[in-house]
Each structure stands twice: as C-alpha cells, then as structure tokens.
Amino acid sequence: MRRGLVREHSLGPVFVALFLICLVGQAIAGHADYNSEQVTDGLPPVSLGTYLMSASFAVDVAENWQSEYLQFFLFIVLTVWLLQKGSPESKPLDRPGRESDAEQHVGAHARQDSPAWAKRYGWRQAVYSNSLGITMGTIFLLSWLAQSVAGTAAFNEQQLRQRQDPVTWSQYLTEPDFWNRTLQNWQSEMLAVASMVLLSIFLRQRGSPESKPVGTPHQTTGVEG
Amino acid sequence: MRGSSLLLVVLLLLTACAPTPTDHAAADTASRLSNAVRDGDGAAACAALAPDTRESVERSAGEPCAAAVTDAGLPPPAPVREVRVHGQWAQVVTGNDTVFLGAFGSGWRVVAAGCRSRGERPYDCVVAGD
Missing domain, CATH: 1.20.5 (Single alpha-helices involved in coiled-coils or other helix-helix interfaces)
Known part of the structure; x- marks a missing residue:
C-alpha cells in the first residue's frame, strides 16, 4: 500500500x-x-x-523561472490550435481548436467525477477551462517582473562598481542587459520545444509517455506511448 | 504550488529593494572624508578610505596616506544631495562632487572621491582604488 x-x-x-x-x-x-x-x-x-x-542571486533565479513558465505557457496554449504531423506532442490532425463540450466533458456533458467547476456554466467553467494556461502565464509575468526589479538592482550594483550612474526601473527596461538576460533564456526554451516536437516524430523512448510507442509509424500523430 | 511561487516572487521583490547598510551611514562616511581633508586631519581622512584606495593614494603620491590625501586636491565639503545604495556599493552625490563607497564589515569606506561625471563613461575621480 x-x-x-x-x-x-x-x-x-x-x-x-x-x-x-x-x-x-x-x-x-x-x-x-x-x-x-x-x-x-x-x-x-x-x-x-x-x-x-542579494539582487544578483534574485535576478539569476528569476530570469530562468520566467523563461521556463513562458515556454510551458506557450506550449500549452499554442498546441490547442497548432498541429505537427507525426509528433506525439501534437493533437490528432482532425482535432485542432478548443473542441466540443462533449469531448471536454464540461457543463451538461460533465461526468459524475468531473471537477466541480467543469460541471458549472459561465465564468467558472471558462476560468477552469483555461486555468492551466492562466496560472502558467501569471507565474511567467510575475517572474519576469521580479527579474526586471531584481535586475535593476543587480545592474545598478555593477554600475556603481564601474563608477557609473545607476538607472531607474523604467530605464533598465530599455537596457541591453535586461533584453540579453531575457532573450538568451527565451531562445533556449524555444529551441528545446521545437526539438521535442520535431525529434519525437522520428525518434522513440520506449515506455515514455513523451514518445510514441517504438513501432508506431512516423506519420502517426497525437499518439503517446 | 502557485501560492508558494507568489510568495517567492514577493520575497525577490523585497530583496531587490532592501538597502544594506543604510543610505545615512554611506553619506556620513563621505562627509567624514571631506570634513577631515578640510580640517587637515589626514589620519581621519585615510580611515574613511577603502584599503585599495588608501594604497593607491600612497603609491601615486609616494608618501604616507595621511600626508598624501590632504594634498590630493579633493573638493571642500558640500551638502549631500542624493544617496543611492545597491548591494555592496553606494554613491553619494554632494554639491561639489560624487563619492563611491563599498561595504566593509566595519561600515562603508570610500572607494573613489572627487568624482566628476563623463556621461556614459566611468566617472573621473581625484582619488580612487585600482
């Protein structure tokens, strides 16, 4: 047990x-x-x-958090509509979009054991139907905000070290340091998702739900092992 | 999970804004240096300097810090206009110059003084460490 x-x-x-x-x-x-x-x-x-x-530690942590949550937010939301033939990360090619209430088991189609807000109508059902994306997106925005605030303080510490003037938060948002920290993380996250989506068309990991079953043809879409 | 993440973000925000040690102490150290130089008290002026800055003053003048610092050409004391503290560093802007300080176990010490802005380039300072 x-x-x-x-x-x-x-x-x-x-x-x-x-x-x-x-x-x-x-x-x-x-x-x-x-x-x-x-x-x-x-x-x-x-x-x-x-x-x-210190702001130095805070910005190093926050810049990685924001990019990870952005990655999952985009992956969760974009895979509602975008398809990739042959990838287990894609839905079947005939099911793009938000799908019907019957397919999603909401409202009148909810099951006995469905979550409470899936059985409701109106804003509760709307919120619960998007709760994963909303949560990931919110954490992304808060982490990015934390990166910008901590980044301003860490950048200003560097400025004073080099006997230069500190900047305000709004000025920091236009500094190369902020965008370099942001984009260097974003590019790696987007590469990782693209690699996962595309490599899983042709490659397999036996037993992993992130892979198709080993013997499944390359063209088969939306099947996980 | 979401609640703990939010708490951490709030902590990060608070951390980024927390100045240590205080702005007031940084301004006091900067004033102590300029007052000591004005009074000709080289020993007190050198006590306000960071070790590397003290060494640099001695090396460039070729004489002990207490004698060198009073002849270095630092501007006279002026009211403090602004203090900015970020992590282990502080900047004190007075009516006559800008002073940069570093945090030491015993408090703030002046790393560079008599500094003038050069726009995007580092300040030009009368007294500075290497």
Whole structure:
C-alpha cells in the first residue's frame, strides 16, 4: 500500500527534489562567483546569507523561472490550435481548436467525477477551462517582473562598481542587459520545444509517455506511448 | 504550488529593494572624508578610505596616506544631495562632487572621491582604488 503510494506519486516529488538540489548548487556556485568579484574589487567576501538576499542571486533565479513558465505557457496554449504531423506532442490532425463540450466533458456533458467547476456554466467553467494556461502565464509575468526589479538592482550594483550612474526601473527596461538576460533564456526554451516536437516524430523512448510507442509509424500523430 | 511561487516572487521583490547598510551611514562616511581633508586631519581622512584606495593614494603620491590625501586636491565639503545604495556599493552625490563607497564589515569606506561625471563613461575621480 505504502510502496504503491510512493510509486504512484514519484514524478512530481523527484522533480521538486531535483529543483531544490539544483537551487542549492546554484546558490553555492553563485556565492563563490560573487565573492571572487568582491575580492577583485578590493571588497571583503559576503556571507552566504547576504548573497541569498542579494539582487544578483534574485535576478539569476528569476530570469530562468520566467523563461521556463513562458515556454510551458506557450506550449500549452499554442498546441490547442497548432498541429505537427507525426509528433506525439501534437493533437490528432482532425482535432485542432478548443473542441466540443462533449469531448471536454464540461457543463451538461460533465461526468459524475468531473471537477466541480467543469460541471458549472459561465465564468467558472471558462476560468477552469483555461486555468492551466492562466496560472502558467501569471507565474511567467510575475517572474519576469521580479527579474526586471531584481535586475535593476543587480545592474545598478555593477554600475556603481564601474563608477557609473545607476538607472531607474523604467530605464533598465530599455537596457541591453535586461533584453540579453531575457532573450538568451527565451531562445533556449524555444529551441528545446521545437526539438521535442520535431525529434519525437522520428525518434522513440520506449515506455515514455513523451514518445510514441517504438513501432508506431512516423506519420502517426497525437499518439503517446 | 502557485501560492508558494507568489510568495517567492514577493520575497525577490523585497530583496531587490532592501538597502544594506543604510543610505545615512554611506553619506556620513563621505562627509567624514571631506570634513577631515578640510580640517587637515589626514589620519581621519585615510580611515574613511577603502584599503585599495588608501594604497593607491600612497603609491601615486609616494608618501604616507595621511600626508598624501590632504594634498590630493579633493573638493571642500558640500551638502549631500542624493544617496543611492545597491548591494555592496553606494554613491553619494554632494554639491561639489560624487563619492563611491563599498561595504566593509566595519561600515562603508570610500572607494573613489572627487568624482566628476563623463556621461556614459566611468566617472573621473581625484582619488580612487585600482
């Protein structure tokens, strides 16, 4: 019973644990990097606690979060309408769009065990029908906002190091630093999605739901293993 | 999940805005330097400088810091107009010059003083570390 519980709930917790391990690793490496700059500038090293409260750490974390949530937001929303023949990441070619209430089990077509707001009508059904995209999109926007605020402070710290004037938040939004941090993350996320969508047409990972079954033809679309 | 993410974002925002140490202390250190130079108190002026800046003053003048700093040509004291603190660095703008400071365990120390703006390029300073 207990073993079954762990087996049935292993994917999410494993990724949460990997996230925390990586975040700790980033904090340790970032702290060492920050302190090497401090020494170069003739300033004393700072404690790990001070570094964790710094804008430098905050912007490094936030810039990666925003791009990941943007990636999933776009993937979730665009795959409603956009298709890719042969890809398990695409819906079947004859089902683009938001689909009928019967196919989505909402309103009058809701099942006994459907979520409560799927059985409702009006704004509740509309909100719940888009709740995954809304949540991912909201976290993306908040993370991007956090990146811009922390990025302003981190950029200004660099400006003062180099004996230059700090900038305001609105000025920072026009700085190359902000767009370089933003776009370098966006390009890698878009490449990863494009690779996943296209490579999974021809390549297989036996047993993975992200792949088609090994023997499934390349042309078959919307089938996961 | 969403709630904890929001909390972290709020913490990030607060972190980005939190100045340490205080603006007031940075302005005090900048004033201490210019007042000491005006009074001819080289020892007090050097005590307000960061170690690298002190070394640089001695090296360029070829004499001890206390003697060199009073002859360096720093402008006289003037009211503080603006203080900006970002992380381990601060900028104090007075009526006569701009001063850059770094955070040390014992408080702020002047890294560069007598600085004049050169637009997009780094400030030109009378006294500065390497």
